[in-house]
Amino acid sequence: MSKKATIYDIAKELKITAATVSRALNNNPKISKKTRELVHATAAKMNYKQNKLALALKSGKSKNVGVVVPFINKNFFASVIRGIEDELYPKGFHVIISQTHEDVDREKKIIQNLINAQVDGILISTSFTNENKEQLNQELKKSTPFIFFDRVLNFDGTSTVTIDDYQGGFDATEHLIYQGCKRIAHFYVDQNIELYNNRLNGYKDALLKHRIAYHSDYIISLTSDMEAGKEAAEKLMKLPVPPDAIFSSTDNGLLGAVKYLQSISVKIPEDFCVVGFSNEPFTQFLEPSISSVDQSPMEMGKMAAKVFLKQIENDESGIDENVVLPAKLIIRKSSSKQ
Numbered sequence: 001m002s003k004k005a006t007i008y009d010i011a012k013e014l015k016i017t018a019a020t021v022s023r024a025l026n027n028n029p030k031i032s033k034k035t036r037e038l039v040h041a042t043a044a045k046m047n048y049k050q051n052k053l054a055l056a057l058k059s060g061k062s063k064n065v066g067v068v069v070p071f072i073n074k075n076f077f078a079s080v081i082r083g084i085e086d087e088l089y090p091k092g093f094h095v096i097i098s099q100t101h102e103d104v105d106r107e108k109k110i111i112q113n114l115i116n117a118q119v120d121g122i123l124i125s126t127s128f129t130n131e132n133k134e135q136l137n138q139e140l141k142k143s144t145p146f147i148f149f150d151r152v153l154n155f156d157g158t159s160t161v162t163i164d165d166y167q168g169g170f171d172a173t174e175h176l177i178y179q180g181c182k183r184i185a186h187f188y189v190d191q192n193i194e195l196y197n198n199r200l201n202g203y204k205d206a207l208l209k210h211r212i213a214y215h216s217d218y219i220i221s222l223t224s225d226m227e228a229g230k231e232a233a234e235k236l237m238k239l240p241v242p243p244d245a246i247f248s249s250t251d252n253g254l255l256g257a258v259k260y261l262q263s264i265s266v267k268i269p270e271d272f273c274v275v276g277f278s279n280e281p282f283t284q285f286l287e288p289s290i291s292s293v294d295q296s297p298m299e300m301g302k303m304a305a306k307v308f309l310k311q312i313e314n315d316e317s318g319i320d321e322n323v324v325l326p327a328k329l330i331i332r333k334s335s336s337k338q
Contacts (some may be wrong), residue, residue, distance in 0.1 A: 001105060002026040004047075004048075004049065005046040005047060005048040006048070007021040007022055007025070008049070008177070008224070009046060009048075010039060010043055010048060012022075013046070014038065014039065015173055015191070015221050016035075019311050020035070020039075021039055022141070023039070023042075023053070024036045024039035025039060025040070025043060030278050032152055032322060034059070038058040038108060039271055043072060048118035049053070052253055052280060053284065056121065057241070060121055062117070062118045062119060063091070063093050063094060064090055064094050064095075064096055064117065064118070064119045064297055065084075065088060065093050065094070065095055065096065065118065065119055065120055065121050065122070065123065065148065065308065066095075066096050066110075066111075066114035066117075066119045066121070066123070066124075067081055067084055067095055067096065067097050067098070067122075067123045067124075068098050068099075068100060068107065068110055068111065068114075068122060068123070068124040068125070069097070069098075069099055069100070069124075069125050070101065070102050070112065070125060070127055070151075071099055071101065072097060072099045074152075074330055075280055075281055075297075076278055076280075076295060077125065077297075079297035079298050079301065080097070080125070080149065080297045080298070080300050080301040080304070081092055081097060081105075081301060082175075082298060082301060082303070083297065083299065083300060083301020083302040083303075083304075084123060084301040084302070084304060084305045085086045085301075086301075086302060087301070087302045087305035087306060087309075088305050088308075088309075090149055091146060091287070091309065093305045096114065096117070097121065098110045098114070099125050100294055102127045103127065104251060104291075106212075107127050110216070111124075114144075115144050116327055117159065119144065120144075120145075120311065121144060121145040121146070121147065121308045121311070122144060122145070122146050122147070123147045123149060123305070124146060124147070124148055124149070125149050125150045125151045125152075126148065126150070126151045126152070126153055127151075132249075134299050141317065144199055145159075145308060145311045145312065146158050146159075147159050147161065147304050147308050147311075148160045148161070148305050148306045149161040149162065149300055149301075150163075150195065150196075150295075150300065151193060151194075151195060152194065154194075156312050156320065157320055158296070158320065159307045159311070159320060159321040159322065159323075160257055160321075160322045160323070161300055161303045161304045161307060161323045161325070162195065162300075162322075162324055162325070163296060163300065163324065163326070163327045164321070164324050164325065164327045165194075165195045165196075165197040165198035165202070165327065166199070166201055166202040167202060167326070168202065168285050168293040168329070169198065169199035169200065169201065169202025169203045169206070169247070169293075169325030170202035170205055170206045170249045170251075170276075171204070171206075171327065171329045172202075172203075172274075172275040172277070172291075172293055172295070173202065173203045173206035173207065173247050174206040174209070174210070174253060175275065175291070175329060175333060175335060176245045176247060176273050176275060177206065177207075177210050177212065178279050179245075179273050179336070179337045181241040181244050181245035181273050181337060182212060182244060182297050183215075183218065183241065183242070183244045183245070184207070184212070184218065184243060184244070184245045184247060184269055184314050185218040185219070185236050185243040185245065185246045186200065186203045186218060186219050186220070186246070186247050186249070186332070187222050187229065187232060187246060187248035187249055187250065187253050187257070187279040188220075188221055188222075188249045188250070188254075188329035189195070189221070189222065189223065189249055190221070191221075196239075199249045199277060200219075200249070204221070213243065214330060217300040217322075218236070218243050220232040220235065220236070222250075222253050223253070223254060224254060225253070225256070226253070226256035226259070228253055228257055229250075229252070229254055229256025229257040229258075229260075230256035230257065230258060230259060231256075231262055232244070232253070232256075233256065233257035233258075233260040233262055237260075237261075237264065237266075242264075243272075244271075244272055244273070245272060245273040245274065245275075245335075246272075246273075246274045246275070247274075247275050247277075248275070248276045248277060248278065249277050250277060250278065251276035251277060251278045251279070251280040251290065251292055252274040252280065254274055254275075254290065255282070255286075255290075257274065258274060258290065258334070261274075268288055268333075268334055269288065269308065269333060269334055269335055269336060269337050270337070273289040273290065273334065273335040273337070274290065274291070274334045275290075275293070275294045275329075275335050276290055276291070276292040276293070277292060277295075278292060278293070278294075279291070279293065279295065279330055283330075283332070284332065288290075288332070288333035288334045289332035289333045289334060290332055290334045291330060291331050291332045291333075291334050291335040291336070292327070292329075292330055292332075293327050293328065294327070294328045294329075294330050296325055296326075296328070297308075299325060300325060303323050303325065307321055307323060
């Protein structure tokens with residue numbers, strides 16, 4: 001294998017100083033255009049490769065940004081990433097995408113590796129557990145800016161971008177009430193995660209506002225897969241007084257419930273109304289189409305990127321900006337009796 005060319009080799013070839021070569025390669029305006037072009041041409045001929053990490057250490061900027069999500073193949077996170085890229089690539093930044101698979105140890109290693117790689121910032125949606133909260137708090141004391149989105153951990157001096165999950169839960173439940181539903185069940189995923197707790201609280205307050213009794217039997221925790229939703233719906237329909245509607249914090253869980261209700265000949269929305277959360281693409285193509293709260297993932301990604309850019313432009317890693325995007329209820333056939 002041939003030895004890699006260095007700036008000293010280029011300097012020797014052109015009979016100029018290594019400092020001049022370095023400045024020319026970095027397009028320093030103090031070096032004449034003719035010399036810059038000659039140095040670049042010679043570097044290409046000699047197959048010279050700049051050390052990007054060394055440049056990052058020297059300039060203090062790597063132009064790389066880490067994005068950490070639980071899963072890349074979920075439509076929501078894929079759309080958030082698209083929003084981040086659309087905002088950052090035109091500014092000259094490159095996005096390094098990592099997925100944690102809800103594994104705390106993996107999340108810790110990913111964060112440490114990104115910091116070691118001298119990224120200019122980390123945009124992260126945390127795993128379901130908060131076990132890594134203290135480790136994250138230690139990392140936040142360093143200079144790398146962290147922007148939390150969707151699933152957030154609240155620390156002093158960090159920025160967050162979320163949607164108004166509480167209002168989304170309230171609006172979805174109130175909509176069902178306006179359709180004449182009086183016994184509204186709720187699917188949640190994990191009350192230890194702030195966003196799901198906010199959706200639950202919105203549900204509860206909508207019931208309270210309209211003086212509808214809250215029944216703990218109607219509240220079911222489930223994973224976000226279809227089978228769990230099916231089992232939850234079956235359990236609800238076997239109650240002495242079954243519900244007449246479901247507001248679910250997850251579209252995927254609701255899908256299983258809808259399939260079960262259809263299998264026992266429950267007519268939607270005539271006999272039973274359902275509303276989900278996330279506005280997954282499949283919700284508009286089912287029969288009936290499913291009402292859902294839209295999370296505006298593209299906008300969330302763009303906003304997270306904008307908050308990051310604001311921090312580094314001001315050279316502040318410790319500013320605290322909490323952006324809450326509005327939640328929008330998309331009403332479709334599954335909850336519309338009128």
